[in-house]
Amino acid sequence: MAQAPKDRPTTRYVERREIGETFVDQAENAAVSDGCVRITFSTTRWPIASEGEQVGERVTISRLVMPVRTAIDLHSSITRLMTQLEQHGVVRSNKPSVL
Numbered sequence: 778m779a780q781a782p783k784d785r786p787t788t789r790y791v792e793r794r795e796i797g798e799t800f801v802d803q804a805e806n807a808a809v810s811d812g813c814v815r816i817t818f819s820t821t822r823w824p825i826a827s828e829g830e831q832v833g834e835r836v837t838i839s840r841l842v843m844p845v846r847t848a849i850d851l852h853s854s855i856t857r858l859m860t861q862l863e864q865h866g867v868v869r870s871n872k873p874s875v876l
Contacts, residue, residue: 799839801838801839802820802821803818803819803821804816804818805817805818805819805837809845812844813842813844813845814842814843814844814845814847814848815840815841815842817839818838818841819836819838820835820836821833821835822835822836
Protein backbone atom coordinates (compact mmCIF):
# COMPACT_ATOMS: atom_id res chain seq x y z
CA MET A 778 0.00 0.00 0.00
CA ALA A 779 1.23 3.52 -0.71
CA GLN A 780 2.75 5.61 2.04
CA ALA A 781 0.75 8.67 3.09
CA PRO A 782 2.45 11.96 2.21
CA LYS A 783 4.22 13.65 5.15
CA ASP A 784 1.74 16.56 5.21
CA ARG A 785 -1.27 14.31 5.85
CA PRO A 786 -2.37 13.29 9.34
CA THR A 787 -2.31 9.62 10.30
CA THR A 788 -5.58 7.76 9.74
CA ARG A 789 -6.99 4.47 10.98
CA TYR A 790 -9.36 2.12 9.16
CA VAL A 791 -12.87 1.74 10.60
CA GLU A 792 -14.88 -1.32 9.47
CA ARG A 793 -18.57 -0.56 8.96
CA ARG A 794 -20.31 -3.93 8.87
CA GLU A 795 -23.70 -2.39 8.03
CA ILE A 796 -22.50 -1.41 4.52
CA GLY A 797 -24.05 -3.77 1.99
CA GLU A 798 -22.24 -5.58 -0.81
CA THR A 799 -22.93 -4.89 -4.47
CA PHE A 800 -22.82 -7.82 -6.91
CA VAL A 801 -21.57 -7.05 -10.42
CA ASP A 802 -21.40 -9.22 -13.54
CA GLN A 803 -19.21 -6.93 -15.58
CA ALA A 804 -17.06 -3.82 -15.56
CA GLU A 805 -18.67 -1.92 -18.42
CA ASN A 806 -16.25 0.96 -18.74
CA ALA A 807 -13.12 2.39 -17.17
CA ALA A 808 -11.78 5.85 -17.88
CA VAL A 809 -9.57 8.55 -16.43
CA SER A 810 -11.00 12.04 -16.11
CA ASP A 811 -9.95 15.02 -13.99
CA GLY A 812 -7.29 12.97 -12.17
CA CYS A 813 -9.74 10.24 -11.17
CA VAL A 814 -10.34 6.72 -12.43
CA ARG A 815 -14.02 6.05 -13.06
CA ILE A 816 -15.30 2.47 -13.40
CA THR A 817 -18.90 1.65 -14.29
CA PHE A 818 -20.23 -1.75 -13.17
CA SER A 819 -23.30 -3.59 -14.39
CA THR A 820 -25.33 -6.69 -13.72
CA THR A 821 -27.58 -8.68 -16.05
CA ARG A 822 -31.32 -8.63 -15.50
CA TRP A 823 -33.59 -11.14 -17.19
CA PRO A 824 -37.31 -10.66 -17.80
CA ILE A 825 -39.80 -12.85 -16.00
CA ALA A 826 -40.28 -16.06 -17.97
CA SER A 827 -42.74 -15.61 -20.80
CA GLU A 828 -43.27 -16.87 -24.31
CA GLY A 829 -41.05 -15.49 -27.01
CA GLU A 830 -37.46 -14.38 -27.11
CA GLN A 831 -35.74 -13.78 -23.79
CA VAL A 832 -33.45 -10.75 -23.99
CA GLY A 833 -31.51 -9.78 -20.92
CA GLU A 834 -30.38 -6.26 -20.14
CA ARG A 835 -27.10 -5.18 -18.59
CA VAL A 836 -28.04 -2.50 -16.09
CA THR A 837 -25.63 -0.03 -14.49
CA ILE A 838 -25.65 -0.65 -10.76
CA SER A 839 -22.61 1.21 -9.51
CA ARG A 840 -19.95 3.73 -10.48
CA LEU A 841 -16.67 3.69 -8.60
CA VAL A 842 -14.60 6.89 -8.69
CA MET A 843 -11.14 7.11 -7.11
CA PRO A 844 -7.92 9.09 -7.41
CA VAL A 845 -5.33 7.58 -9.76
CA ARG A 846 -3.07 6.75 -6.78
CA THR A 847 -5.89 4.68 -5.24
CA ALA A 848 -6.42 2.90 -8.58
CA ILE A 849 -2.72 1.98 -8.57
CA ASP A 850 -3.11 0.57 -5.05
CA LEU A 851 -6.22 -1.34 -6.18
CA HIS A 852 -4.27 -2.80 -9.12
CA SER A 853 -1.55 -4.02 -6.74
CA SER A 854 -4.13 -5.61 -4.44
CA ILE A 855 -5.89 -7.38 -7.32
CA THR A 856 -2.55 -8.59 -8.72
CA ARG A 857 -1.69 -10.14 -5.33
CA LEU A 858 -5.16 -11.72 -5.16
CA MET A 859 -4.85 -13.19 -8.66
CA THR A 860 -1.43 -14.63 -7.78
CA GLN A 861 -2.95 -16.35 -4.74
CA LEU A 862 -5.83 -17.72 -6.85
CA GLU A 863 -3.33 -19.08 -9.40
CA GLN A 864 -1.28 -20.73 -6.63
CA HIS A 865 -4.44 -22.45 -5.35
CA GLY A 866 -5.43 -23.59 -8.85
CA VAL A 867 -8.63 -21.52 -8.92
CA VAL A 868 -7.59 -19.61 -12.07
CA ARG A 869 -4.93 -20.07 -14.73
CA SER A 870 -2.64 -17.36 -16.00
CA ASN A 871 -2.92 -16.30 -19.65
CA LYS A 872 0.74 -15.37 -19.81
CA PRO A 873 2.04 -16.00 -23.34
CA SER A 874 4.65 -18.69 -23.59
CA VAL A 875 8.01 -18.08 -25.24
CA LEU A 876 8.62 -20.15 -28.36
